[in-house]
Structures are given as C-alpha cells and as structure tokens.
Amino acid sequence: MYAQALDQKDKAPSRIEDPVKLAAFEAHCAADDKIEPKDWMPEAYRRTLVRQVSQHAHSEVIGMQPEGNWVTRAPSLKRKAILISKIQDEAGHGLYLYSAAETLGVSREELNDQLLAGKAKYSSIFNYPTLTWADIGTIGWLVDGAAIMNQIPLCRTSFGPYSRAMIRICKEESFHQRQGYEAVMVLARGTPEQKAMAQDALNRWWWPCLMMFGPPDAVSEHSETSMRWRIKRFSNDALRQKFIDATVPQAHFLGLTIPDPDLRFNEASGHWEIGAIDWDEFKRVLAGEGPCNRQRMKVRRAAHENGAWVREAALAHAEKRARRKQAAALQAAE
Amino acid sequence: MSEAAMPLYEVFIRPKAGLSHKHVGSLHAADDDMALNMARDVYTRRAEGVSIWVVQSKLIAASDPVDKDMLFEPTASKVYRHPTFYDIPEEVGHM
Ligand SMILES: [Fe+2]
Ligand SMILES: [Fe+2]
Numbered sequence: 397m398y399a400q401a402l403d404q405k406d407k408a409p410s411r412i413e414d415p416v417k418l419a420a421f422e423a424h425c426a427a428d429d430k431i432e433p434k435d436w437m438p439e440a441y442r443r444t445l446v447r448q449v450s451q452h453a454h455s456e457v458i459g460m461q462p463e464g465n466w467v468t469r470a471p472s473l474k475r476k477a478i479l480i481s482k483i484q485d486e487a488g489h490g491l492y493l494y495s496a497a498e499t500l501g502v503s504r505e506e507l508n509d510q511l512l513a514g515k516a517k518y519s520s521i522f523n524y525p526t527l528t529w530a531d532i533g534t535i536g537w538l539v540d541g542a543a544i545m546n547q548i549p550l551c552r553t554s555f556g557p558y559s560r561a562m563i564r565i566c567k568e569e570s571f572h573q574r575q576g577y578e579a580v581m582v583l584a585r586g587t588p589e590q591k592a593m594a595q596d597a598l599n600r601w602w603w604p605c606l607m608m609f610g611p612p613d614a615v616s617e618h619s620e621t622s623m624r625w626r627i628k629r630f631s632n633d634a635l636r637q638k639f640i641d642a643t644v645p646q647a648h649f650l651g652l653t654i655p656d657p658d659l660r661f662n663e664a665s666g667h668w669e670i671g672a673i674d675w676d677e678f679k680r681v682l683a684g685e686g687p688c689n690r691q692r693m694k695v696r697r698a699a700h701e702n703g704a705w706v707r708e709a710a711l712a713h714a715e716k717r718a719r720r721k722q723a724a725a726l727q728a729a730e
Numbered sequence: 731m732s733e734a735a736m737p738l739y740e741v742f743i744r745p746k747a748g749l750s751h752k753h754v755g756s757l758h759a760a761d762d763d764m765a766l767n768m769a770r771d772v773y774t775r776r777a778e779g780v781s782i783w784v785v786q787s788k789l790i791a792a793s794d795p796v797d798k799d800m801l802f803e804p805t806a807s808k809v810y811r812h813p814t815f816y817d818i819p820e821e822v823g824h825m
Binding site for chain 1: 736738759760772776792
C-alpha cells in the first residue's frame with residue numbers, strides 16, 4: 397500500500413559503490429541479516445528507504461483526514477470512541493515511521509517540508525472522499541486490510557528500524573480491520589437502506605483499494621533491486637492477489653456484491669480472478685487529480701501553520717525553564 | 731517554512747514490574763516533561779508499560795559499528811567462559 401514509493405523511478409544519479417563493501421552488504425541482505433542505521437549501506441539503499449519510509453509516514457498522517465471527517469457524526473458514543481482511538485493509532489504510526497526515517501540522516505522538519513511543498517507522495521487511497529458512515533467501516537475493513545497484507549511482510553524488511561516500526565504497527569492494525577468489518581456487518585444486517593449504504597461504500601472503495609498495491613509487476617520499475625536488498629519481499633501482484641482471495645469471501649459472508657462483473661473463482665488455481673483495473677485512474681490520482689488531493693494538502697498545511705505558535709511556545713517555555721534552573725544552580729553554588 | 735528543530739528523545743519502557751526498561755522508539759519534544767507525556771500517549775496506549783524513561787538522543791554515547799569485530803569478536807574464542815565447556819561426570823548429578 398504504502399509501498400507505492402518503491403514503484404517510483406529513482407531520479408538521482410547513482411553513486412559508484414565500493415565493490416567489496418557492496419558485496420558484503422548484499423551477502424548480509426541475502427542471509428536475512430538486518431541493516432542498522434550506522435552500518436555501511438549503498439547510497440541507493442538509503443535513498444530508497446528514506447523515500448519509502450517517509451512516504452509511508454505521510455500516508456499515515458494524511459490518512460487521518462478521511463476518517464476525521466466522521467468523528468463528530470459517528471452514530472454512537474461507542475463508535476466515536478473507537479474511531480478516535482483508531483485515528484490516534486494512525487498518528488502514532490506516522491510518528492514511529494518518521495522516527496525510523498530519521499535514523500537514515502534526514503530531519504523531521506525536512507520530511508515535513510517535503511510533504512507540505514507537495515514534493516513527497518502519500519498513498520493514493522487517501523485522496524478519495526468519505527461520503528457516508530459506511531465508508532468508515534469500509535476503510536477499516538478494506539484499506540486497513542490491504543495495509544496489513546502489505547505490512548506483514550515489511551515486518552521482515554532488511555532495515556532494522558523500519559522492521560521494528562512495522563511490528564508495532566501490525567499489532568495495532570488488526571483492531572482497525574476488525575472494528576471496520578464489524579461496523580459494515582451491522583449495516584449489512586440492518587435495514588434495506590443501511591445495507592444499500594454498505595454496498596455503495598464497497599462499490600466506491602473496492603477498486604481504489606486494489607490500486608493500493610501499486611502498478612502490475614510487468615511495469616513496476618524498482619521491484620528487482622528492492623527485492624534483492626530485502627526491502628520488499630513480495631511483488632505488487634502477489635500481494636494484491638492475496639488480498640483479493642482473503643476479501644471476496646468476507647464480502648460474500650456479508651451478503652455484499654463485489655463491483656466486478658468479471659470476478660470469478662478459478663477452480664484449478666484456487667484463486668479469485670478479477671477484471672481489468674483502471675490504471676489511468678490510479679495515475680491521475682497519483683498525479684494530483686484525485687477527488688480530494690487539493691483538499692488533503694490544504695488541510696495538512698493549515699494544521700501545520702495553525703500549530704506553529706504551540707511549537708514555538710513549547711520551545712520558549714523549555715528554554716525559560718532551563719535558564720531558571722541554571723540561574724538557581726549558580727546561585728546555590730555562590 | 732522550516733522552524734527550530736525539537737530535540738530528539740529515545741523512549742524506554744518497563745513492560746511490568748520485575749522487567750528492565752527496553753528501548754521502544756523515539757519522539758521529538760521541547761523538554762523532558764513533554765517528552766514523558768508524549769511517550770505515555772504514543773507508546774503506552776495498550777497497557778504496554780508501568781514506567782517510562784526518556785533521554786535526549788544526543789546524550790547517548792554509542793559504539794561504532796566499524797569497531798564491532800574488535801569489540802565483540804574476541805569473546806567468540808573464549809569458550810571456557812560457558813558452562814558447557816566443562817565435562818562433569820553424570821554421577822555427580824545436575825550442576
Ligand atoms: Fe496505520
Ligand atoms: Fe490502520
């Protein structure tokens with residue numbers, strides 16, 4: 397999902413690496429040993445990870461917006477408390493990931509600037525609107541479900557801090573998916589209007605969720621190196637298929653229809669086969685032309701600007717207290 | 731757009747009484763009090779701990795990975811430091 401960054405072209409000129417160090421590094425990766433921040437690493441490995449981990453972090457942060465849209469309108473106090481907890485988790489996910497990226501020598505401020513300047517990407521999925529309450533359940537079920545598919549193999553990724561962040565995150569994601577599925581289940585078993593609402597949400601989210609896994613393997617440019625360096629462990633198509641096979645029966649259990657007339661079960665392979673994905677839509681959304689791209693960035697920038705005085709005040713307060721402590725210590729010494 | 735950087739802190743949590751504090755991650759905060767508050771909000775949302783330590787990352791002295799072999803390799807040859815190095819007759823019983 398959030399691994400979409402791995403499919404982007406690396407535009408920076410590649411450095412010529414010391415062949416002895418490079419060979420040792422690659423042997424290390426091949427043996428499934430972890431790479432830690434201070435270890436030697438090829439420049440391209442560092443760059444790929446900074447991009448991948450920071451874009452994953454941006455996705456967690458921007459991902460709070462579509463859900464935040466329903467906090468004040470959740471149908472009950474229970475659902476509201478659950479939704480707030482989930483959103484708070486996503487803020488935490490952003491923080492774990494920014495911290496992991498920072499161990500590679502970039503600052504939080506730099507990463508934040510890249511996002512606010514529109515230079516860094518985040519997952520395409522968060523550029524879709526949450527029109528009804530059913531969207532909130534559907535996001536937990538499908539969006540977090542797709543995230544889990546992607547993030548479980550990332551727990552074993554070669555870069556230590558990223559892997560440790562993913563382990564923490566995966567522990568929390570299971571709650572996200574289950575609360576979402578349960579919320580959809582309540583609607584699917586409710587009045588005809590509620591069931592129609594659940595179906596409508598599935599209709600709108602199904603295809604964008606499949607796009608979360610990134611372009612088909614045939615056109616994905618980065619996979620090979622990322623696989624060799626054990627940053628990524630499964631191909632986009634393999635993960636997408638895993639998600640489809642897991643999710644189709646879950647939809648059927650709810651009595652909902654997957655919005656794909658070509659969907660069929662292949663008895664021989666044991667897999668669900670889908671119709672064609674509209675990759676033009678995916679490209680448009682990534683290029684900034686999704687339904688909510690502009691709004692997401694506007695809200696993010698406003699949140700950052702409106703919080704500036706709080707950060708300034710906190711630093712000024714800390715400085716004042718440190719000064720007073722120093723003065724008191726000096727006085728005591730005299 | 732850039733503003734003053736917040737100090738980076740490392741967070742250590744004691745999962746329960748009797749266990750030692752373990753590194754769980756990092757965060758940025760203006761001072762120690764805020765770092766503790768934020769560590770509580772971010773790293774103990776599901777009863778992960780009973781005690782928190784925070785320390786500014788810049789105050790930690792760390793060994794250099796380049797020295798890894800020099801520092802840690804010599805212990806590999808000192809097998810006599812392990813109990814399994816010694817053969818004790820079975821008649822003696824568990825030792
Ligand atoms: Fe998340
Ligand atoms: Fe989540």
